[in-house]
Amino acid sequence: MGQLSCRNRNVKQVHVLLLGLDWAGKSTVLYKLKHAQDFTTLPTIGFNVEMIEVEDGPPITVWDIGGQEKMRPTWSLHCEEADGLVYVVDSTDQRRLKDSCKEFKHILSNKHLKNVPVLILANKQDAPGALNAEDITRMFKVHKLCSSRSWYVQPCCALTGKGLAEASAKLTSFLKSHRKTRDTLAFFKQK
Template identity: 30%
Template sequence: MAGIFRSIYDWLLRMFWATEMDVTMIGLQNAGKSSLLRVLAGGEFTIDVSNPIAFLRSRSRGDSSIPTIGFNTKRVQKGHVTLKCWDLGGQPRFRPMWERYCRGVNAIVYIVDAADQGALPVATEELHELINKPTLDGIPLLVLGNKSDLPVKLSVDELIDAMDLKSITHREVSCYGISAKEETNLDAVLHWLIARASR
């Protein structure tokens, strides 16, 4: 009996109090954006063996799939909130498009490979250049240090310092360590996003 009431309650929430929010996920190539989005949407962390170079890289680094070419979109349903997520390619030729897809969204999620310190200066520069655009003023920013399951990675505090996140003003900024592969801390990510759905 309780199951029937729960189903009716969920249906009423979706019909009358459903909230949809737009989220843009960006970051350099191989940071794990597509893997994270796949797992958040209820899929599994997978290794794409159709691309032998990506497969070999994944065996040595924990990466999951080939880089996004252009962009992907997925809808993530969590209770009465639907997250419409844009996953943008991180290669240099796609980075100029980031601003366009970040305008007017409820939140920007910036994903970095916390185990690749060599890429961190470029990731930091690209982030600060992006968020200094006047069109993106005030949009909440969530920085995720992915691949926290790897032995050599930056902690959240180290990531905050290395990326100079404390210098970012005129918006809310949060930073979490996650692992898309191990599904570590993903509930916290969803709760953070859902809390900003009505803003």
């Protein structure tokens, strides 16, 4: 994990939204991927923007937007340029899972996210009582809501980094495929 080299500097960056409720672990995921170090974070007020370079792919600009209730309406303001969505779920917070499901469904209804790939991180798998990836998939109705796009639910622990390398690889694969499809459609529209 950590910062990987980008071999082709002329490739356009891709933009990824990193969303989820407050305390889900979004910023911890972001900084673990970027620096491969442990970070102590608090819920983000506003947003964090970081660029992560990946091997054999374009740099990824990640928009980590605060998940407090007052911040969630601003999520849609960042959708227009998004090439992908990473949605982080606190797999232990059963009290707020319905809220998280509702926000997930709402953000997927944004017209700018219509075909973008979705990666759900079922975070905090190290904690007792954490729901597994299958539980999250079922509760979030991912098969139904994401049937027309690439999607995956990855169990992880942002604190230890477990599952994040797999999540990064899956996201990179999705982004490459999405970019190729989008570029092909744009090419044919020009003709």
